[in-house]
Each structure stands twice: as C-alpha cells, then as structure tokens.
Amino acid sequence: MKFQIPIGPQHPALKEPISLRMTVEGEVIRDADIRLGYNHRGLEKLAEQKTWIQNIYLTERICGICSHSHTTCYVQGVEKLMELEPPKRGLYIRTLVAELERIHSHLLWLGVAAHEAGFDSLFMYVWRDREIVMDILEIITGNRVHYGINTIGGVRRDLDAQQVQRILDSLAILRQRSEYYKHLGTNEPSFVARLAGVGYLSREDAIALCAVGPTLRASGVPMDVRKDDPYAVYDEVPFEVCTADTCDVLGRTVVRIKELFQCYNIIEFLLKNLPAGPVAVRAPRRAKPNEVVSRYEAPRGENIHYIKSNGTDKPERLKVRAPTLGNYAATIQMLKNGFIADVPLIFAAIDPCICCAERAVSLVDARTGQEKIISLNSLKSLSLKLSAGNERKREAEWPL
Amino acid sequence: MATVKTLIYLIIYPGLLFLFLYSTFVEWYDRKLYARLQNRMGPTHTGRFGLLQPIADFFKLMAKEDIVPERADKKMFSALPAFGLAIVFTAMMLLPLWNYSLDKPSVTSFSGDLIVVLYLLSLPTFIFFLAGWSSTNLFSTIGGARVLTMLFGYEVPLFLAVLSPAVLANSWRLAEIAAFYRQRPALALVNLLGFLIALICVQAKLERTPFDIPHAETEIVGGTFTEYSGKKLAIFRLMMDAEMVVVAGLLATVFLGGFPGGPLLGLLNFIVKTLFVIFFLSLIRATTSRIRVDQVVSFAWKYLAPLAIVQLLIVILVKGLLS
Secondary structure (H helix, E strand, O other), rough: EEEEEOOOOOOOOOOOOOEEEEEEEEOOOEEEEEEEEOOOOOOHHHHOOHHHHHHHHHOOOOOOOOHHHHHHHHHHHHHHHHOOOOOOHHHHHHHHHHHHHHHHHHHHHHHHHHHHHHOOOHHHHHHHHHHHHHHHHHHOOOOOOOOEEEEEEEEEEOOHHHHHHHHHHHHHHHHHHHHHHHHHHHHOOHHHHHOOOOOOHHOOOOOOOOOOHHHHHHOOOOOOOHOOOOOOOOOOOOOOOOOOOOOOOOHHHHHHHHHHHHHHHHHHHHHHHHOOOOOEEEOOOOOOOEEEEEEEEOOOOOEEEEEOOOOOEEEEHHHHHHHHHHHHHHHHHHHHOOEEEHHHEEEEEEEEOOOOOOOOOOOEEEOOOOEEEHHHHHHHHHHHHHHHOOOOOOOOOOOO | OOOHHHHHHHHHHOOOOHHHHHHHHHHHHHHHHHHHHHOOOOOOOOOHHHHHHHHHHHHHHHHHHOOOOOOOOOOHHHHHHHHHHHHHHHHHHOOOOOOOOOOOOOOOOOOHHHHHHHHHHHHHHHHHHHHHHOOOHHHHHHHHHHHHHHHHHHHHHHHHHHHHHHHHHOOOHHHHHHHHHHHHHHHHHHHHHHHHHHHHHHHHHHOOOOOOHOOOHHOOOHHOOOOOOHHHHHHHHHHHHHHHHHHHHHHHHHHHHOOOOOHHHHHHHHHHHHHHHHHHHHHHHHHHHOOOHHHHHHHHHHHHHHHHHHHHHHHHHHHHHHO
C-alpha cells in the first residue's frame, strides 16, 4: 500500500519551513519530493537598493549560523571589484572568526543530529559546550550571532594579547570536550546503530549531483575551497581536508568531528603567528563596472556569491548560492529506499539552512498546476480582487 | 471492619489517591533525574524543588480545549483514555502491598495473579494502538503500527524473564514469590540476568528512549497521541506515569523481595524499591539514543529472548540442585 506522508512545512524535525513529501510503502520510502519557497525574503532584490557598505549587514542576515560566511564571501568579491588589498592582520582575524564560526556550527549540528536521533543527553552536553565558543566570539566581536566584524578592506576590530590568551585557554577546554564527543559519537552502540548505513550516497552520485561540503567529503571526495582555491590566508595555514569513505550519516558525523580538531589547530596557528600592523584599509565608495564570483568554504559547504557592479555605489546584481541548495538534489537520492524513521537524520545530515537557500517563489495554480511568474503589484491587486466580496471574519474574543 | 479496610485499599492506599499522587511524584523524580544527568535543572519552580510540576501540568491539560477530530471514531477515541487508566489502576490493586494474608488467598492476592498483572499490563499497549488507529491521522496510524510491531519484540522476553523467578519460587502468586525470596535472599541473585532483561523490556513497554519509537517527536510528530489534547491527553499521561509505578512495583515484587512490614513499613519499602527500579529506567533513558523499530525486533529476538531462555535454564538447574 503506497501513501504519501507530508513532512513539513511545519514539523518538529524541521527548524525552518520546507516541505518533504515522501511516498512510502509501509516504513520504506519509495520516492521523495522537496518543495521550497516558504521563506522567501527578497534579499537579492534588496541588495540592489543598498550601498556596498550597507550590503555587508544585509548579507550577514542571510543566515543566522554562518553569518560570517556570507559577509566574507561578499566582502571578498567587493574587494576584488575595488582592487583592494586587505592587510595581513585583518585577514588573519577574518580567518580566525571564520574558523570559530565553523566550530560553533559543527557543534550545533552535532547537537541537532543527536536530537533527531533521540539522543537528548548528547544534545544537551554539546550545546552547553557550544557556549564556550559563543563566548569567544563575543570577546572578539562583541556579538554572539551576527558578528559585524567584516568591512570592505579588512575587519573592524583588533585583538589584544589578553584576548588571545583567553581564546587559547577556552580552546584547550573545547579540545578536551571534543575528544569525549568523538568517542561518544563513534562508540555509543544505539547512536551508531542509528547512523551507520543510513542515507547512502555513493562517490559517483555525490559528484554527479553536485553535493558540497561535509556531505561530499563524507562520500570520499576531498574537495574543499580552502584547499582548492585558497582565499584569505588559507594558503599559509597548514591543515588537512577531512574525508570519510562510509558515504552515510555516520561518515558525515565523523567528517564534522574531524574538522573540529582541524579548526582548533588552525586557530592556534593563527593566534601564534598573528602579524602586526593595521587591520583594515580605506575603501572607495564606488566600484568600476565589472563582475566577480567569490567562493567560500562555509561550515555547510561551498558558498558562492556573484556580484556585478556598474560604477555606482550600489551593486547591479548580487546572486547568492547558499551551500544547502547544492545539497538538495543529493538529499532526494539519499532518502530513496530509506526508512521513515531516518528522514529527520538524513535531512539533518546535510545541515540544512533552509531560509538561506530560498531564492525564489513560484506561483502554482492549485486547479491547473500551471506555474507562472507575476510581479508583486499584480499579486497584490489579485489578492484584493479575490477577497473583495468576502466578509471580514470576527476576531477572537477575550473570554473575561 | 473488612469493608472499611477494602474501601481504604481501593480509594486511599494503594488505590486512587495514593497512585495518583505517587505517579506524579515518580514523574517528577524521573524528570529531575533525567535533567540532572543531562546537566540541566529540571523542574524547579512549582512547589518545593518543583515537586508540584507534574500536578500543575495535569490540571493545566485538564483545563485545555479538548478536540476530537472530525473523521475519528468518536466513541472509541473518547473512551480509550478512561479504559486505559482503569486497567492500569486495576493492575495496581493486585500488587501485594497490604490487606492480604499469605495463607488465605483473597480477591487482591490469589494464585495466578502474576499472570493477571502481566495481562493487564499488555492491554495498555493495545489501548495505544487503538488510540492511534481511531485518530485516523497519518502520523497516529504509523505510531499505532509501530506500537504493535514493538509488542512482538519485547513481550515474549518480558514474560520469560518475569516468569523464571516464579518457577524457582514454585508459585504463580505474587505474595508467595516475594515471601520466598525474602526467606532466601541469596536465591534472588540467581535472577540477576532476568532482572536486567526485564528492565530493558519494561523500558520498551513504557515507550521510553531508546524505545520511544511510537511517539518519536522528530519523525512522526506526536505519534499515537498526535490528535489527543486536553483532558484525554492528561489522562493518557497520568496513565503512563501510573503504568511506570505498577511496572516498577511488579519488578520489585518479583525480583527484589516485595514489600514486607504491613501498611506503613511496607509503604516505605514500596517507595524505596520502586524508586530503585525507576532509577535504572531513567539511566537507560538518558544514556541511549532512539533506535529503529526493525532494530527493536531484531535486538529482542537475537539477544533478549535467547538470554531469557538461558535465565530459565539456570533457574531449572538451580531448582534441581536445591531439591
């Protein structure tokens, strides 16, 4: 007996709205369908109306977790357009925040994955220790989520020796805790039983379906923008690209935990080799007409910003390809022939950041199934026309 | 005098009042322990140490809007919570707390009451299945199917594990089994393996992590209880807490020597021993992650059932040596 199960747009396993429709036979999924467009915010259009500097704060708000990824990606592109060369110290601090953000994102993911697997104790412990890295970020930037540290031509705040020492101290605690989570995540029998062999994505499929980030690396493809196309100071920093060859959710967990340790090494290297000098250079207000593609390895995978300038102080076009979008095609492949019980885990294993990936909405006629593109004004007038004759519904009344 | 005694037995202790209060306490104990194991505070606000939190939750739910789905089997949907609660409270009556005499079987303690308690504890599982099925919600239906699938896994090992001490004690009467192990405490150690198996099976029966599959929040929303709200949900929750008390009491009677010492000392014994059992249940809940329903069945038949048979063989050998 085949029937369809809707997961989403509202579902406890999903932190953001998306619709997954599973065609299932008993507990086995035969087909899956992903529907987007529940959280479109019109960011790209908004960016065209704001200046280069204002857009830093706009791009920061694309994502609530990898906020630094989007600003860095954007700022790097704009610096290339303006032909700016940010000072070394500024780039070191930018990379430092990027790696701290990767730690906080991976710890967050580990907690979420544990919760999806019903292992709430690990979830609570990981999120407790995530506070340490959040505190470090607050020490450096003054903020926990939207750091606001990037600016065109460098960063906005400098580090002093006391801060460096505090970061190194906290890092030692984090490293110790991560050892424990590594042990727990790969040895606790009931947890491993849930992860191993779930959401299989072969190496060939991962490449063919353009998977990115830890999802791709867990299928044994050592692809990382930091190594392949180094930006900021990654060409000076020694680190390894972490991979796994199990091609399943367990592999994705292992890759992320391994990356945590790489992050600790990178941060220690950066702090010990922090060059002296200014942290930013002055940026012009306008950029010459040109276009650029900027790539960045976000915690979730490759983030791409395409920026086109036309000689004014505003971009003509900003196109954002968030890493989650790159993983959707692979997710459908992973879901097929899995169990319903594994849906939240498989979906969580790509570390979805749904509203970052929402770039467009399509209007579908419910009766004919026809899709069409419509302007905002005609959409408004259409809704007014449809609701013109309707009586206004009575508001709920306060019982007392 | 006997009538007054029976009325007290039914209404005050261990009947309605005690079981209600004690199950809310047990819920608090479980929640607090679980929270402390996870480095959280648990309930702190309502009452001293948050002791009144489960009662507050109960009354809050009682006052909430009660919705019956349009397409549900309305009579069944509404009657099931009450049936479930009645079944669990009946099972509680059969535990040998007081008001029984070892020589003279009575309504509350008779030969074969062990089987009756086990039977009464199997019924809530069917109540959950029917609750899921009669809701006609997709998630409830899947939850209901999972309840039954799990039942095929844990029920046989549980019966084998609980019946082997009875075989050694040569009685099907709970009071006699408990008295047997009180007289020869060393023999209770023979059943250690059975106790561990029973703990795991009971965890599955109570649908707690790693066996909280029928209402796995991240997979099928509320599972069997997706459509339940208000009073009915409150009663279901009370029923599950009470079931935990009864099950812990059953394990304490069969494996830990029961509750000697009349009403007062027996009460103390009851509380200490059930909390001891529930401590292990909370520990299992905090240290494992949810497994899949197919893994439950294969785990139960690959490991639990053979081990339960080994326990039975040990018991038969020991019995042969003793006689």
